Amino acid sequence: MYNNIIEAEYLKDYVRPVTEEDRNKLPTYSHSKLEVYENCPYRYGLQYEQGKRSDETTLALELGTVCHRVYEIASQMWKEGMVNYNDLKFLLEYGDTDEKISGIKDLSKKYFEEWYETDSEGHTYSWKMGQFDKGLREYVDSFNYNGWFPFKEEYDFEFVFNNRAIIHGFIDAILINTEGDMKCLDYKTSKKPFPDNKIPTSQQFSIYCMGMLNDFGKLPVQCDYKFILLNQEQNALTNGFAKRIVKKLNTVLDNIDKDGKSGIWIPNSTPLCYWCSYSSTNPKAIQYKNECEYYSLWTPTEKKWDVNKRFNALDLTKDKHVDKINNDNNKRKLIF
Ligand code: SF4
Known part of the structure; x- marks a missing residue:
């Protein structure tokens, strides 16, 4: 956990709204683009500099899309006063043809072998879908008693970081309480939570915090990863994350500039x-x-x-x- 007032005080000098002039002048990044560079600059060069972007789909991607959609619609239903679990089950199973989202009936056939495999953590998709259903009901029920309510779903943001880059993204969910405090959530469909060392300065949540500071004038009081196929949560960010992320982002952006100028993107073979x-x-x-x-x-x-x-x-x-x-x-x- 972190002190949202102290962290906001530090970040406010590095975050500002995007102007039209910025759009013509500054490079644009998302958390995932920066993460690709950090994992392998050579991959970044192929994907973003040479434009070799694969449009192949995977079970993880397609399942993630439909599961995110179910959570999004569930929150909207709650705000409208009526959560229909039959409709949500239908959406999960058959997808959304208008949005070109496949449901798990089709995915289990398309990725037949993978669907029936046990993953390295000893879990099957049948077990994961059981956890998904249980977790979704617990999550939606919690709006009725724990004081946190859905505020924004798939919230898009952008801001200028340190007068040198536009950073944009989507936040899966923002919850709010009666005091106006906000909580930021990111849904994950991974097979296990993050290692502990990724949590104190989660780049993804740090960027989300900066986006929220720019749009709402304050930071969320809490940031949680929600592992929706495991029915587990993992709290992210600790005191001092603001200073750490500013330093880290500046280093990454410096390195991208340097590699862009030399045209040498070094592979990180792992x-x-x-x-x-x-x-x-x-x-x-x-x-x-x-x-x-x-x-x-x-x-x-x-x-x-x-x-x-x-x-x-x-x-x-x-x-x-x-x-x-x-x-x-x-x-x-x-x-x-
Ligand atoms: S080094 Fe590995 S991660 Fe990087 S581009 Fe090559 S195959 Fe991909």
Whole structure:
């Protein structure tokens, strides 16, 4: 937990509204874009600089979308005075065709093998959907007795950070109490909570806090991850997060600027490569599979701590030099 008054006092010097001039001048980021860079600058280069964005879907993504939608509609129903669990069950099972959201009936067929697998935590999707149903009912019931009510769902925000970047995002849910205090929630469909070291300065919630400070003039008093397939919550942010996140964001933005200028995005080969759209080891990658040669050889069944190819910035510099010579030659050809 944190003192929301003290943290807001520090953050207010680094957050301001976006002007039209900013839109033409400043780069724009989201939490996920920054996170891609932190996990692997090379991946960031492929995805955001070269525009190689995979549009492949996964069970995790599609299930996350329908589960988020059910929570969103449940909160709206409560605000309108009538929560219809049959309609919510129908939405979960059959999705929302207008919004092109698939329900779990289709997802369990589309991702048949994965759906019936037990994950590394020993859970099946059948167990997770049971937890989802239980958690949803407990959550909605809690509005009637614990003093916190739905205020905003899928709340979009943007702000200028430190006069150098526009940061935008969506907050899954903001709850409010009768004193006007706010609580910020993010729904997760992951198979386990975050490790403890990710919690004190959660970048995602720090950014949400800055967005709320910009829009409402104050910070939420509490930020919680809600693991909706586990029916668990994890509280995030501790005292001093404001100072820590400002320092961290400045460093990340400096590094992105530096890499953008040099054109050298260094790969970070880790077991996460197994889930990267550019890795040959990712069994689900199709569109951009094999784009990266620097992937880690780690897989869940063969935990090798080696990489397919070591990165050498000099090779890139040589490539750039060759490109430059080719470009120069082409220019000469054009001139003559
Ligand atoms: S495969 Fe690994 S090293 Fe290559 S871009 Fe993806 S995360 Fe980075």
